Amino acid sequence: MGLVGLSPLLQVSPSLNKHSLPTAPLLEDEFWELVRSHYELHPDFINLESGYYNITPKPTLAKYMEHIKRVNLEGSYYMRNNRFKDKDSINEKLANYVGCNPSGLIITRNTTESLDLVIGGFPWKKGDHAIHAIQDYGSMQDMFIQIQKRYGVNVTKVSVPNHPKDDDEIVSLYESQITSKTKLIMVCHMINITGQILPIRKICDMAHRHDVEVLVDGAHCVGHFDFSLDELNCDYYGSSLHKWLATPLGAGLLYVKRDHIPKIWPLLADNENDPTKIKRLSHVGTHPVATDLTVLDALDYISWIGIKRKENRLRFLKEYWQTALKKTKNIVINTPYESHRSCGIGNVGISNMKPAELAKQLYSKYSIFTVAIDYANVQGCRITPNVFTTTSELDHFIMAMKSLASK
Numbered sequence: 590m591g592l593v594g595l596s597p598l599l600q601v602s603p604s605l606n607k608h609s610l611p612t613a614p615l616l617e618d619e620f621w622e623l624v625r626s627h628y629e630l631h632p633d634f635i636n637l638e639s640g641y642y643n644i645t646p647k648p649t650l651a652k653y654m655e656h657i658k659r660v661n662l663e664g665s666y667y668m669r670n671n672r673f674k675d676k677d678s679i680n681e682k683l684a685n686y687v688g689c690n691p692s693g694l695i696i697t698r699n700t701t702e703s704l705d706l707v708i709g710g711f712p713w714k715k716g717d718h719a720i721h722a723i724q725d726y727g728s729m730q731d732m733f734i735q736i737q738k739r740y741g742v743n744v745t746k747v748s749v750p751n752h753p754k755d756d757d758e759i760v761s762l763y764e765s766q767i768t769s770k771t772k773l774i775m776v777c778h779m780i781n782i783t784g785q786i787l788p789i790r791k792i793c794d795m796a797h798r799h800d801v802e803v804l805v806d807g808a809h810c811v812g813h814f815d816f817s818l819d820e821l822n823c824d825y826y827g828s829s830l831h832k833w834l835a836t837p838l839g840a841g842l843l844y845v846k847r848d849h850i851p852k853i854w855p856l857l858a859d860n861e862n863d864p865t866k867i868k869r870l871s872h873v874g875t876h877p878v879a880t881d882l883t884v885l886d887a888l889d890y891i892s893w894i895g896i897k898r899k900e901n902r903l904r905f906l907k908e909y910w911q912t913a914l915k916k917t918k919n920i921v922i923n924t925p926y927e928s929h930r931s932c933g934i935g936n937v938g939i940s941n942m943k944p945a946e947l948a949k950q951l952y953s954k955y956s957i958f959t960v961a962i963d964y965a966n967v968q969g970c971r972i973t974p975n976v977f978t979t980t981s982e983l984d985h986f987i988m989a990m991k992s993l994a995s996k
Contacts, residue, residue, distance in 0.1 A: 610648065610893050621902065621976065624894065628977040634956045635982045640781065640809065640934055640973040641960070643835040645887075652886035653837050656879035672878055679884050683842060686888055687828075688817030694844050695871035696830075696881055700808035701728040702856070703827030703843035704775070706870060707804050708732040710854035711773060715741035718770040720763060722749050723965040724780050726806060733775075743770070748966055749780065749787070751923045753930075756788040760795050771801050778807040778816075778826075782962045782971060784907070784924050784934025786814075793822045802849070809833060811842065812891055814900040814932045818844055825849070833933075836887040839880045843870070899976060903933030906974040906983065911935055913987045919994040923967050936962060938969025939994050947993065955989040 615623065627646040630636065636644075645653065660667050676696065684691035697703045708729065713736055721733060723746050736742045745766045753759050763774055774796050779786050793803045802824040810816065812834030818826055823846075830840035845853060851864035859872035891899065908928070914920045914937060923936035939947055944961035948970050951957040959970045974983065 610890075621979075625977040625979065630977060634952065634958045635978075635985065637957055637959045637972050637974055637978070637982075637986060639975040640832070640971055642838060643812075643832050643975060645835050645837055645883075646890060649835060649883060649886045649890050650837075653879060653883040656882040660879050660882075668875070668878070675878075676881055679881055682888060683830075683884060687811060687842070687844070688819050689844050690819075690847070693847055693850070693867060694842060695867050696884070697827070697841040697843050697871070698839050698873065698876070699831070699841040700806060700827045700829040701726070703841050704729050704804060704806055704825075705732045706843060706856045707825045707827070707845070707853060708736060708773075708775070710856065710870075711736075712852050712854075713740040713742050713772070716743070716770055717772045718743045718745065718768050719773045719775070720745050720747065720766050720771060721775040722747050722777065722780075724749050724782060724967070725775060725777060726781055726808065729775060729806065749777075749785065751783055751785070751966065752925055756791055759787055760791050763792055764795050764799075767796075767799050767801060771799065773802050773804055775804040775806065778805050778821075779809045779813070779932070779934065781806075781809055781934075782965065782967050783936045784809075784931045784971075784973075786930055786932065789821045789823060793824075797822070809934060812887075812896070812899075813903065815896045830884060830887065834884075834887050834891060836884050837880045839877060840884055845870070894976065900932060902976060903974070904928060904931070906978055906980075907931060907933050907935045907972075909980060910972065910974075910983045910987055910990075911937075913983075914990055917991055917994055920990065921969060923969050933974060935972045936967060936969045937972060937990065939990070942993065944968050944970055950993055951986075951989055955985065957986055957989060 627648055628644060629647065680694060680696055681691045684694040705728065709732055719733060719742055733744050737744055747762050747766060749759065763776065776792055777787060778789050789805055796803045804825040805823045807826050807828040809832055811828040811830060826844040828842050830836040830842060831838045845867055850867050853870060855870045855872060857872040859869050861869040911922060915922060919940045921938045921940050923938065924931050938944055944963040948959055948961040951959055959972055962969060962971050
């Protein structure tokens with residue numbers, strides 16, 4: 590019984606369970622072979638669809654099971670005595686990882702919840718104006734439609750080019766739509782359907798010169814590549830932790846700049862009455878707390894890999910297949926080639942084949958699982974390798990694409 594009141598940091602071993610992680614340096618090939626061994630991979634297909642959900646590595650999964658057992662053992666005792674203390678600790682470590690003050694960060698269930706909380710909770714007035722792109726995620730576009738109907742907000746949509754000539758083209762695209770009524774711009778840090786990384790700091794600096802706030806969709810960014818929230822200078826930021834940070838399903842984050850916290854209405858009312866406290870926005874009810882506890886273990890795992898090392902590996906994998914297919918007849922690549930404009934996610938299509946048919950052929954003929962994208966000026970399949978992906982698997986994908994394109 591003496592262990593019941595301890596925090597999870599004191600109850601579990603600092604090592605990542607039986608799946609030992611060596612501290613001695615390894616050669617690159619050896620290192621990524623070791624990382625691959627940490628994943629239970631499906632034997633029937635090559636998974637090139639890590640964008641929707643990153644499967645959890647075995648060391649993190651083992652910790653997740655420990656947390657489930659602990660919470661189940663302690664039951665209401667845990668929920669009443671340790672739940673909120675633990676969440677504060679997790680929140681602080683997560684804030685340190687993403688580079689912001691913990692007072693501006695809360696853990697949510699996913700990016701949609703985070704961003705829709707801001708869109709729906711913003712103090713809109715009739716005639717206000719907002720801007721977003723047709724390439725933005727559908728759930729947030731749906732929320733903008735709802736605030737149009739509910740509050741009489743005017744919404745303008747822009748279309749982000751798949752291959753911009755420079756940052757100024759992107760910044761000017763959003764700036765050209767700003768009016769005296771514009772209150773909020775929503776912009777993707779990384780566009781989910783193409784993997785294009787947008788110049789967020791430049792967009793935010795531009796918007797602030799016009800007294801416009803910026804909401805950033807970073808669903809695919811935390812745990813994918815190295816950045817700091819404070820350096821982006823955005824007003825709001827949402828992300829999913831079960832994507833590239835590889836937590837179990839059901840974890841996300843929301844960052845709100847301190848000055849804006851009082852004006853955002855919460856999605857669910859909380860008993861925190863201080864309008865300056867971000868906790869008033871974080872009431873999630875009785876939810877699977879073991880997922881939140883595993884955020885710490887996911888942070889441990891990615892720290893072991895090293896975020897720069899992971900970023901470089903993911904970018905290498907994307908550029909590996911992208912370069913091999915770049916000059917192939919009938920192949921259309923919808924992701925920028927410049928290294929700083931994308932990382933692990935890419936999109937490729939075949940000019941004489943519908944994306945849905947391409948995805949079907951890749952799976953049925955070549956046992957490659959991916960997802961078809963056919964909207965917003967993007968026709969192709971999203972290709973998202975992960976840290977467990979090998980170049981031999983990508984060689985198989987390249988061969989399949991060349992064979993299908995030749996027909």
